[in-house]
Amino acid sequence: MLLVGAVSATEALLLQLEPSFADPLTLWQPGSELAFPSAGGTLLLRRVSALTAAQQSTLLAWLDRDQRRTQVISTAPESLLPLLERGLFSDVLYYRLNPLYVELPEG
DSSP: OEEESOHHHHHHHHHHHGGGOOSSEEEEOTTSOOOOOSSSEEEEETTGGGOOHHHHHHHHHHHHHHTTOEEEEEEESSOSHHHHHTTSSOHHHHHHHOSSEEEOOOO
């Protein structure tokens, strides 16, 4: 799932969803090491647009090995399409994260 919108609205939606997250919950935030759940659960990627090229590659490799046991939720403050078009975000990763795209209104 890819949630796109104003940070406050995105964070509010995540707080409403949090009780339904499967255990364990692994959170990634920009500036921190990329870590993955070892046995399913939920991986929450905040501001996925801040992933470096190396982190994007690592995430794709992990997704290939995970066999869909883990729920992945990613957020971005704006559309990833401009990054994708400029070659700054992996097109394969974009489509892997984007089976459900939710654009949140400003405010």
